[in-house]
Structure formats: C-alpha cells, structure tokens
Amino acid sequence: MASKLKVATCSLAGCFGCHMSLLDIDERLLDLLEVVEFDRSPINDIKLIEGMVDLGLVEGGLCNAENVHVLKHFREHCRIIVSVGECAITGGIPSMRNHHALKECLEEAYIRGVGVENAHIPNDPEIPLLLNKVYPLHEVVKVDYFLPGCPPSADAFWHFLTELIAGRDPSLPLQLLRYD
Amino acid sequence: MSQAVTPHPQETVRQILQRYDRDPGELLQLLVEIQHTFHYVPEEAVSLLADHLRVTRAHVRGLVGFYSFLSDTFLGDYVIYISDNITDRMLGNQDMAKYLCSRLGVKLGKVRSDGRVSVQYTSCTGMCDQGPAALVNGMPVTRLSRERVDRMVEFITARTPVTAWPEEFFQVEDNFRRSDVLFRRAFDPGTALKAAMLRGGDETLKEIQFEEAVDPASGIAWKRGADETLKEMYRSDLRGRGGAGFKAAIKWETCRDISAPERYVVCNADEGEPGTFKDRVLLSSYADMVFEGMTVCAYVVGAGRGILYIRQEYWYLKTHLEAVLARRREAGLLGKNILGTGYAFDIAIHWGAGAYICGMESAMIESIEGKRGKPRKRWPLPVVAGVEKRPTVVNNVETFAAAAMVALKGGVWFAGHGTMHSTGTKLFCVSGDCERPGIYEYPFGVSIREILRDCGGLDARAVQVSGPSGTTITRPEFDRVLAYEDLATVGTFMVFNHERDMFEVVQNFTHFFQHESCGLCTPCRVGTSLLANLVDKVAAGKGSPLDLEEVQKISQLMKTTAHCGLGQTAPNHLIDSLVKFRGDWEKRMMVTGFVPAFDLDASLEEARQLTGRDDVAAHL
Numbered sequence A: 001m002a003s004k005l006k007v008a009t010c011s012l013a014g015c016f017g018c019h020m021s022l023l024d025i026d027e028r029l030l031d032l033l034e035v036v037e038f039d040r041s042p043i044n045d046i047k048l049i050e051g052m053v054d055l056g057l058v059e060g061g062l063c064n065a066e067n068v069h070v071l072k073h074f075r076e077h078c079r080i081i082v083s084v085g086e087c088a089i090t091g092g093i094p095s096m097r098n099h100h101a102l103k104e105c106l107e108e109a110y111i112r113g114v115g116v117e118n119a120h121i122p123n124d125p126e127i128p129l130l131l132n133k134v135y136p137l138h139e140v141v142k143v144d145y146f147l148p149g150c151p152p153s154a155d156a157f158w159h160f161l162t163e164l165i166a167g168r169d170p171s172l173p174l175q176l177l178r179y180d
Numbered sequence B: 001m002s003q004a005v006t007p008h009p010q011e012t013v014r015q016i017l018q019r020y021d022r023d024p025g026e027l028l029q030l031l032v033e034i035q036h037t038f039h040y041v042p043e044e045a046v047s048l049l050a051d052h053l054r055v056t057r058a059h060v061r062g063l064v065g066f067y068s069f070l071s072d073t074f075l076g077d078y079v080i081y082i083s084d085n086i087t088d089r090m091l092g093n094q095d096m097a098k099y100l101c102s103r104l105g106v107k108l109g110k111v112r113s114d115g116r117v118s119v120q121y122t123s124c125t126g127m128c129d130q131g132p133a134a135l136v137n138g139m140p141v142t143r144l145s146r147e148r149v150d151r152m153v154e155f156i157t158a159r160t161p162v163t164a165w166p167e168e169f170f171q172v173e174d175n176f177r178r179s180d181v182l183f184r185r186a187f188d189p190g191t192a193l194k195a196a197m198l199r200g201g202d203e204t205l206k207e208i209q210f211e212e213a214v215d216p217a218s219g220i221a222w223k224r225g226a227d228e229t230l231k232e233m234y235r236s237d238l239r240g241r242g243g244a245g246f247k248a249a250i251k252w253e254t255c256r257d258i259s260a261p262e263r264y265v266v267c268n269a270d271e272g273e274p275g276t277f278k279d280r281v282l283l284s285s286y287a288d289m290v291f292e293g294m295t296v297c298a299y300v301v302g303a304g305r306g307i308l309y310i311r312q313e314y315w316y317l318k319t320h321l322e323a324v325l326a327r328r329r330e331a332g333l334l335g336k337n338i339l340g341t342g343y344a345f346d347i348a349i350h351w352g353a354g355a356y357i358c359g360m361e362s363a364m365i366e367s368i369e370g371k372r373g374k375p376r377k378r379w380p381l382p383v384v385a386g387v388e389k390r391p392t393v394v395n396n397v398e399t400f401a402a403a404a405m406v407a408l409k410g411g412v413w414f415a416g417h418g419t420m421h422s423t424g425t426k427l428f429c430v431s432g433d434c435e436r437p438g439i440y441e442y443p444f445g446v447s448i449r450e451i452l453r454d455c456g457g458l459d460a461r462a463v464q465v466s467g468p469s470g471t472t473i474t475r476p477e478f479d480r481v482l483a484y485e486d487l488a489t490v491g492t493f494m495v496f497n498h499e500r501d502m503f504e505v506v507q508n509f510t511h512f513f514q515h516e517s518c519g520l521c522t523p524c525r526v527g528t529s530l531l532a533n534l535v536d537k538v539a540a541g542k543g544s545p546l547d548l549e550e551v552q553k554i555s556q557l558m559k560t561t562a563h564c565g566l567g568q569t570a571p572n573h574l575i576d577s578l579v580k581f582r583g584d585w586e587k588r589m590m591v592t593g594f595v596p597a598f599d600l601d602a603s604l605e606e607a608r609q610l611t612g613r614d615d616v617a618a619h620l
Helices: A017-023 A028-035 A065-077 A085-090 A093-099 A102-110 A154-165 B010-018 B024-038 B043-053 B057-066 B086-090 B093-104 B146-157 B191-198 B220-236 B248-257 B278-285 B287-301 B312-330 B361-368 B397-409 B411-415 B448-455 B502-516 B522-539 B545-561 B565-569 B572-580 B582-586 B602-611
Strands: A005-011 A036-038 A053-059 A062-064 A078-084 A130-135 A145-147 B078-083 B117-122 B134-136 B139-141 B176-178 B264-269 B305-310 B335-338 B343-351 B392-396 B425-432 B438-443 B462-465 B471-474 B492-496
Touching: A005 A017, A005 A065, A017 A053, A017 A085, A017 A154, A028 A036, A028 A154, A053 A065, A053 A085, A062 A065, A065 A078, A065 A130, A078 A085, A085 A093, A093 A130, A102 A130, A102 B602, A130 B602, A145 A154, B010 B024, B010 B043, B024 B043, B024 B057, B024 B343, B043 B057, B078 B093, B086 B093, B086 B425, B086 B492, B086 B502, B093 B117, B093 B146, B139 B312, B176 B448, B191 B220, B191 B287, B191 B397, B220 B248, B220 B287, B220 B397, B220 B411, B248 B287, B248 B392, B264 B287, B264 B361, B264 B397, B278 B287, B278 B312, B278 B397, B278 B425, B287 B305, B287 B312, B287 B343, B287 B392, B287 B397, B305 B312, B305 B361, B312 B343, B361 B392, B392 B397, B397 B411, B397 B425, B425 B448, B438 B448, B448 B462, B448 B492, B462 B502, B471 B572, B502 B522, B502 B572, B502 B582, B522 B545, B522 B565, B545 B565, B545 B572, B572 B582
Parallel strands: A005 A036, A005 A053, A053 A078, A078 A145, B078 B117, B176 B438, B264 B305, B264 B392, B305 B343, B425 B492
Antiparallel strands: A062 A130, B078 B134, B134 B139, B335 B343, B425 B438, B462 B471, B462 B492
16 A cells, blocks of 8 residues: 655644535545645644655745744655645735734734733744744645635535645535635 | 906806706716816805706715816916827926926926916826927916926916917917828718718619618618618728727627617717827818718617717817817708707717726716716626616727718728728827827838838837837837737837936826826726836836745736726736836836835934934834
C-alpha cells in the first residue's frame, strides 16, 4: 500500500467554520483516513509541522503577526497550499475592518466600549500585534489552489480532496460553486 | 474659508429645471448643467432633481458617483483637469502638474483651502497631438508649458473668469496633415441630402424642381430616393469607423425594416479611446458633413430624431455645434420641413460626463436615457431596440461623414478607394514620438511604415494601433497594413521611439482601464484592479515570474468572460507587451520567488505605535 498523504490544517483569522464543514463529510472521514494522515491540525492539536507534508489547508485570512508566522511555516512545510474559504481567499468578514483605521477599531473595543474598565489598548507581549489591514493569503505567500465557499460545503471538500488525492487538478463542478 | 460654495442654490437650480422637460431622460443633461454652474452637484439640487423628474435621490446620486466629471463636493472656482494619456506623459504632463500645483499652493486632487482652485488628473482629453493638455472649467488648454502655467496662475490669482481669458489661450489646432478624397474640399451643406433624395430620379429635375421631385406625399419619388441611397450604401460597402467595422448599410436596412412608431439616429462622438481625436477635428471643421450624414441616414431609415452624443471633454465645441445646427435649421436642412418636403428630423446634443464606457453603444443609450452608462445585454441589439426601445442606428462620427459622401458621390465611387474588404478612406490620429502629429487621411490598406514616414516617426520602436484596447506593433511588423484584412483600427496611432520604456506605457494603460471599468461585471471590475496592482508590484521591483503568470491568467479570464468589449479588450496591451517587450518587464524583475507587494513589517507599525511595543515579536 502506498504511503498516506500527509495533510496539515490551520485556522487563521477565520471562525473554524471551514474546519467544521470538513468534519461534515461525516462517515466519509473514515474513508479519508484510509488515504491521508493528519499532521499539524486543530483536530489533533499538533503545534508544528516537522519535515514536509503534502497538503496544507489554510482557513482564514491574515489579521495579526502570528497569522503571518503560521502561514509562512505552512508555506515552508507544505508542498501544496490551499486557501480554504472566503476569509482565506478575500479576507472575508474580518476584513470589514479595513474600511476603518486600526486605531478606531481598537479604541472602539477597548476605550469607548460599553462597560470597559481600566480602559487601555492591550499591549502584553504575548498578544500578537494586529496588522494594519486584514489580508488574503495569496497576497503574502504563493497559494496553489483556492477552495471557495463560506464555508466550502462538505461535498466541496470531499470532491476537492478526492480529486487531489487521485492526482488530478481539482476543479469544482458548478453545483458546488452555487450558493443560492 | 471657501466663499464660492453657493449658500442657497435652490433658486438657481429651479431656474435650470424650468428649461427642461419633466423627463427622467434629461437627468444627465441637467446634472451636467448644474455641475458647470456650481462646480459640484449640491445636495439641495439632488432633492429638487428627484422631485422634478420623479426619480429617487439614490438614482440621482448614482449618476453623480458614476460620471467622473460630476462631483458631490465643491471642486473650486477653477476646476483644472490634467490629461493623463501616455502621450501627455511623454510630453511632460507630470512635471506640469507638479509645477502648477506648487505655483497655486494646492495639493493634487484636493481643493485649495480658500476654495479657489483644484487640480486633478483625468483620462485622455483628445488633444494628444498638442499636449500636454488640460481642461480649465471645461475649456481646453493645449501645449502646457511653464509660461502657460504661469499665465494660468496669474489669471486664477486675479480671479479673472475663464470667459475673460484671452481666446488664443484656448486655441485648439486641427493639424489636418494629409487629406484624401473625403476631406479634400470643404463640404457644401445640403448637397448630399439633395443627392440622396433625388437619387434614381430624372437627372434633369435635379436642377429645377426639387420640391416637386421629392414629395413625401406623392410617395413614389420619396421612397425611391431612400431605397436608391440605401443601395448606394451597400455598393459603398462602408464599414463603421468606430473600430468594429460593422457594415453600415446592413444596420440601416435592419433599422428601416423594423416596424416602429419612431426611430433614432445616434452619432457616437464619445471618442474616449486614449490617443483618438479625429471626431474632435471632424466636429470642429466638418460638422455639417457629419450632421448631413445623420440626416441622410434618418431619411433612409425613416427616423425623426437624431442625437449627437458627445464627450464632456469637447464642451468647448458647444456654441459652435449649436450654431451649426441652428444654421442648418434656417437652411431647411433640419427641422419640421426639411428642404420643403414636409419631412421632419432634428438633432439634439447629449453631453457625456466623463465615462469611457459610454463609447460602447448600449452604454451610450443608457446614458442618453439619463442613467448610469452601463452596457446592456447583447440582445436585442440597439438597431432593434435602442433609445427608448426604438430601433436606433448608432454610428461613429466618421461613419456619418463618409455616408454623406456616399450619398453625394455614390457607392461605386467610394468603393473605388481602399481595399477589397475595407473600402474608402480612414482618418488616423497620429501622436507621440513623431515630427508631425495630427490627423492623416489615407485609403484603407496603408502600411504602418508609410504613415510613419509621412509623420516623421520612422525610427519608432513601437506603434500602438487603435489605442490601449488595440494592438502593439513592433519594428518587424511595420509593413503590416491598416485594414480589416490585417489590423482593424479606430484610427488611433501612437508612436513610441527607442528612448521609451514600454513598461511605462503598460502601466499608464492598465490604470486607465482600472479607472474606466463601469463595475457591472466581476471579471472586468475586479480584473482591471488586479492587473493594475500586479503591474504596480512589478514597477516596485517586487514582481516575480509567478506574478507574470498571474497577469496572463487574469488577462485570459477577462478576454473570455467580461460582459462587454471594455473588459474583453482591456488586457490586449498587456498580452502584447509581455510577448513583444518582455525585456522592459524583466529588467524590473528583482525576485525569483513570491514576495508580498507591501512591506509586512510596516503593516505592524500602527499597532506598534498604539501599544508602545517594540519587542522582537512586534516585528515581522
């Protein structure tokens, strides 16, 4: 039997909705696990990829310095990077703050917010600094494939992954790209 | 403080409104007049317009947002636009803009704090043979130089109204360098129309009894003239001069044969393709010929209403064009009783307000109807359902001028010039690096080399044929010919010498399309922006081969999926340039792997300042 395909996943500035949708493939998960092995992923809580993996599924855009580090780590350790879902592809909901200055956003949350005590903008070194804007992944690293949807449906995940595992260039049929 | 924002504009707006019908189709024309009056569209005017025309305020604001010469904020007593075509750049428009701004103490794109003046760039104003060019309160200033800028500043400082600036200041040259059979002589108004009406009739009648010969009531002669003129149009094989080259006779006949209570003849003078200025020259010096061509068309198809849709950049021609129309009405060539035959046809002028897309015929019709200029679906064609869903012939300015000559001299005569599939002559707008820029009339089939020789540009490195949406031609291709058999063209001919960096040309064109995309379809709206961003990334030295692949991919996607010609042709120059002038790209390619277009570490700067952090984790 051929060795299993190694897959890593992560969620950056996203909502984990894409991961939930991946889990929604339900019993097909068992079929999937026949052919893939999960490396770093919130599913198994492995924190870093060691060596190279075949596929990196990245959910969410980039809103802070940590996101950038994780994405770069994925790019260095994954042969193929997939932008998964609206936020990874366009910045999505988090990027709505791009219409406002970062200062405005932080002051609204931490200075002027209702019920805020000890009003100040958090500055603990453990908290990753926010980027001035939320960016989609492909503006920071080379992205190989895009899996659209908010979230991509379980069927879209299944189709995409099975095609890729079969060694084909995945291309979603129209019915998996329709959202109305 | 700004003293020029009119405090109570309602009264003036009401006076303007009184001159217009309560027809939503007048909205754009009203907005243009209001913009010229106030140098913006005041909020009060939006409400009054909405009430007067029974449209929503959102609709009115939608137009103000769409057309680039309309503004919802005050632009100053003096509103200056600097033309930003590549030919203007090559003649130093950026230096002139900088100098002008520094002399006036104004920031580019901002209104001076006293409300006196603003300066901003605009797309090509059609003065490419006499640039760098600008518009001041709608009036064209050509050949900008430090001396001319100094004088402008003096006038503005002294608050001299533009109407009181010396006339020579707004002098625009025709620069008609070579004429052939169509434009060799001045056109004698009325001759083509009479020839059309008499065509096929008794030769001896022509001199003496025109009115008897041509009587719509008697039917036979009237119809005969129209039918015979259409046959002449077929014999001429005249193809539309707007670039697409559709046969005019087919369009005319289709329009004629559709049963409808009213038909329209629309002349497309929205000459927006950067580097094109032939319509300006025709409307300056051959307006009668153009209007007569429209009238002949109306006679053939049975239309009662004509519209000249002209770009805002040519506002200075308003008085002249209205005078020509008035003279033609007096001479019985327009109006309720044309040449005493009882036939009624008249031409109204519709002004554009700064939108390249309105040169696309169905977008133009939307604009004529007082809406945002967005292209309609391809079917039905305007010739079936155009203005107000009536059959409408839309032809280019030059097509109507040529049609007048076909009516006058016959189709066989016309087809005797040019080539097998491209009959007649064509006007070429020559600009850029050559000794004699201007208008050249040649029979179709002329080679690039011949034009270059005549205009003094033989040492050219490249020629951009048919504007940014056209084709980039290199030296080995100079023997290619301008005709539908080889290179189709609207007539634009921009010359670039060996000093020119063709990447800068691409950058200028890409930004032009980004600005002019109407936003209707995603491939064009998003695609033009992505391309502009990628080209800027390469310009900044951050481009990699991966980015060039991306340019190719997006270009291909736009060509195959954009809704209309704008998006489908917008990447042409990029595709050409990547093949033909790859060297100009490669010298900017500093990286082999992907890098972001922006500085990642700098994008943390705002957060560093807000938190006062500067530790290792606060940097990327």
